[in-house]
Amino acid sequence: MDLRPNSDEARDIAYHFHSYTNPRVHEEQGPLIMDRGEGIYVFDTQGNRYIEGMSGLWSVAVGFHEQRLIDAATQQMAKLPYYHNFAHRSHGPAIDLAEKLIGMAPVPMSKVFFTNSGSEANDTILKMLWYRSNALGKPEKKKVISRIRGYHGVTVASASMTGLPYNHKSFDLPIDGILHTTCPHYWREGRDGESEEDFATRCAEDLDAMIQSEGPDTIAAFIAEPLMGAGGVVVPPVTYWEKIQAVLGKYDILLIADEVICGFGRTGKMFGSETFDIRPDIMTLSKQITSSYFPFSAFMMTEEVYAPIADEAGRIGVLGHGYTGGAHPVGAAVALENLKIIEERDLVANAAERGAELQAGLRGFAGHPHVGEARGVGLIGALEIVAPEGREEGFNPGQLGAAMNKHFLKNGLISRAMMDAMAFCPPLIITAAQVRDILTAVEQSLEGFAAEMQ
Numbered sequence: 106m107d108l109r110p111n112s113d114e115a116r117d118i119a120y121h122f123h124s125y126t127n128p129r130v131h132e133e134q135g136p137l138i139m140d141r142g143e144g145i146y147v148f149d150t151q152g153n154r155y156i157e158g159m160s161g162l163w164s165v166a167v168g169f170h171e172q173r174l175i176d177a178a179t180q181q182m183a184k185l186p187y188y189h190n191f192a193h194r195s196h197g198p199a200i201d202l203a204e205k206l207i208g209m210a211p212v213p214m215s216k217v218f219f220t221n222s223g224s225e226a227n228d229t230i231l232k233m234l235w236y237r238s239n240a241l242g243k244p245e246k247k248k249v250i251s252r253i254r255g256y257h258g259v260t261v262a263s264a265s266m267t268g269l270p271y272n273h274k275s276f277d278l279p280i281d282g283i284l285h286t287t288c289p290h291y292w293r294e295g296r297d298g299e300s301e302e303d304f305a306t307r308c309a310e311d312l313d314a315m316i317q318s319e320g321p322d323t324i325a326a327f328i329a330e331p332l333m334g335a336g337g338v339v340v341p342p343v344t345y346w347e348k349i350q351a352v353l354g355k356y357d358i359l360l361i362a363d364e365v366i367c368g369f370g371r372t373g374k375m376f377g378s379e380t381f382d383i384r385p386d387i388m389t390l391s392k393q394i395t396s397s398y399f400p401f402s403a404f405m406m407t408e409e410v411y412a413p414i415a416d417e418a419g420r421i422g423v424l425g426h427g428y429t430g431g432a433h434p435v436g437a438a439v440a441l442e443n444l445k446i447i448e449e450r451d452l453v454a455n456a457a458e459r460g461a462e463l464q465a466g467l468r469g470f471a472g473h474p475h476v477g478e479a480r481g482v483g484l485i486g487a488l489e490i491v492a493p494e495g496r497e498e499g500f501n502p503g504q505l506g507a508a509m510n511k512h513f514l515k516n517g518l519i520s521r522a523m524m525d526a527m528a529f530c531p532p533l534i535i536t537a538a539q540v541r542d543i544l545t546a547v548e549q550s551l552e553g554f555a556a557e558m559q
């Protein structure tokens with residue numbers, strides 16, 4: 106690492122407080138500084154090329170240098186660089202995008218509300234649910250059930266819905282009224298002799314028991330990713346969603362599908378809700394909506410969700426909620442062009458086809474002594490890295506993932522360690538040859554890792 110006082114590395118250490126980083130390790134180790142992108146690749150300042158096997162943060166669907174998105178942003182910047190939707194104001198890109206999203210929804214949706222990040226969208230949804238329950242004269246119906254290892258963001262409310270320890274510890278979270286039910290990870294949570302379907306039944310029974318013990322009239326909604334992403338790429342067990350939805354239906358509890366990772370093709374269908382036959386009342390959208398070229402998010406809701414909120418705001422005189430950057434015209438223009446590209450190039454079908462190749466390749470590593478489980482759907486997958494047999498006790502959680510990550514980087518592949526699971530989530534534009542390149546890099550990395558563990 107270049108540690109001359111004026112180097113980028115030294116200035117990064119001196120001034121830049123990083124997200125999701127151990128600051129004390131960073132002070133010693135310094136940053137990996139990216140310089141430019143091209144297709145599925147990014148290049149660091151030393152000129153090293155990496156396959157961006159995570160699409161940045163599960164988000165760059167169309168790759169790292171899409172001229173059409175650059176042009177869409179530039180043209181909108183030149184025409185109307187900023188406007189808002191407060192006080193009855195609107196603009197073309199917001200109107201076009203709202204109509205487009207409602208048209209794409211897998212179930213009939215009524216309205217779109219625009220926000221700037223996944224966290225902000227989920228935070229806003231919680232506020233809207235509270236508002237709606239008050240509107241309906243059910244002020245006790247405010248709690249939300251999420252899942253252990255679910256990921257819904259990092260604001261006070263969305264971090265509370267997130268079910269991961271490091272998002273709560275020392276932040277004094279979760280706030281009251283947010284509950285976490287069983288994580289549907291069969292490989293980790295399934296009991297001896299329990300079939301996958303029986304495990305799904307148990308997950309639904311756990312949810313039912315939580316609702317009963319809290320009081321069904323106190324629960325406003327259940328929030329979940331169709332397929333858990335940041336919690337470790339957890340594919341729901343067979344029959345899970347059918348059983349969960351039956352429980353929610355019994356108690357009149359709304360279902361929020363957090364499609365922030367799954368949305369716009371990731372699982373091989375346009376939405377994860379389609380892949381897993383989910384009928385949500387609210388959908389959270391972000392990341393691939395603009396391929397992350399612009400910070401942007403939204404949520405859609407059914408008329409049944411919207412109407413009481415609109416009535417209440419009508420009574421009060423105004424909806425007391427909105428963000429300066431919400432429905433940003435540049436973000437909306439980029440989103441429209443990005444969705445056009447996804448449709449024109451049939452990137453959803455590509456995700457299904459290349460996804461099948463990626464999944465078959467990952468499953469091929471399942472017999473490797475350091476792979477506990479290979480899992481995933483479409484272009485999102487993971488390998489669970491395990492310790493050498495008999496030495497399981499010698500490793501702290503996350504240590505194997507961190508060690509594995511170094512081998513991936515050495516082999517030119519960016520993955521992400523979620524504890525000891527290594528995630529793969531490449532851009533939707535990936536080709537068959539590039540999927541093979543990822544699998545070759547994984548194979549070489551596993552060999553290097555095994556040698557290190559000897």
Ligand code: PLP
Pocket residue numbers: 162221222223224225227256257258259330334335363364365366391
């Ligand atoms: N929801 C899901 C499913 C996510 O994966 C994420 C981020 O990874 C979020 C919400 C939060 O999004 P943001 O980081 O834009 O706040």
